[in-house]
Amino acid sequence: MNCIALPRRIALALCLALLLGLAALPVLAAGASPARQALETATNRILACIKNPDYVNPATRAPLRQQIEDEVLHIFDFREFSSRTVGARWRTFNPDQQKRFSDAFADLLISTYVGKIDGYNGEQVVYTGEVSSPAGDRTEVRSVITMKDGKKVPVAYRMLPKEGGWRVYDVLIENISLVKNYRTQFQDILNSGSPDQLIARVRAKAQEVRQ
Template sequence: MFLRLSSLCLSALLICCVLAPGTSFASSPARATLESTVTRVLDILKSPDYRDTAKRDAERNKIEAEIRNIFDYEEFSARTVGANWPSFTADQKNRFTEAFAQLLRATYLEKIDGYNGERIAYTGELASTKGDKVEVQTAVTLKDGKTVPVAYRMLEKQGRWVVYDVIIEGVSLVKNYRSQFQDLLTKGTPDQLIERVRSKADEVRAKAAQ
């Protein structure tokens, strides 16, 4: 479970964006941000440069920058560690955020070449009372015809909309990691957790490079 959910949610950003049949609601700023990110990622994936092995790393760096721009790693980190976050020192928070970001990016890059024309339909949105948080609801259609509900929870931060959680088939990415991290913190220290996450990121990166 350590990587399963993150693999699917990050891969979901690679799929083709189409409106679900019969939908007519206007695009919110949050959804527009998500759509524009996916469009730019797809443009890179479809570019001849991406298929050029000599330019592949540079193109992947462009995709990584797009994901980094929409995924708020600091928010993800604070929410996944949960109640233990205040006990982390400022240095530990910084190191954990970087290690967790490396894990998510490594997982994403490992899965990126698996894009196979999957589609995503936007099925609805839920907004908080204050309007500062939005859940963009989608349905991913896989090549075998299976439909997987994926919802992106977004918040407005410093004038832009960012993703802080992904819900896949009713399971929260944040809660999934929180459960694992709490177990590790019960048995160990923040520094040990950071090293565990960093080690997992290195493992995934090495596998992708094979």
């Protein structure tokens, strides 16, 4: 299923965005929003795993890699991600299909981007601001990643309050929405297939990436 993919440069920036986020920022500034606080806490924990001496040893890396995946699952709302990527057709999925798709989509993203974490090479991340909705129920945390070649890539995290905290429901790389990118691909599949067929293809792609 080659269609479920992102351009290579965007994929690299997204890998850094998902896994490193604001970890390279200085100490949390006074007055930072709860959304940014939640994001920075999660990404600092991820960075601590990467810097752990045991991470470079394949024999001791597995528990640390699992901690990284757990942090990603905690800070990202993959059910919200899933419903937004499927779009209006999400209502045609029954509850079991919604759960299976959410699980498969989370597995695909984690397999794709956590698998690239070893490619981190000192890229720098700088926080540039945040914008909240008038109702305060949505916040966009903005940052810029400076790649090794000097190119600056703007990255924005769209977050919402959930279960007493703040969770990411979309990531924008150079103003390209991860949700919209996948929505286009998933809609193409659903135009000629069923929800179960989409779930099967996402699962197969995730398994292919893991192998």
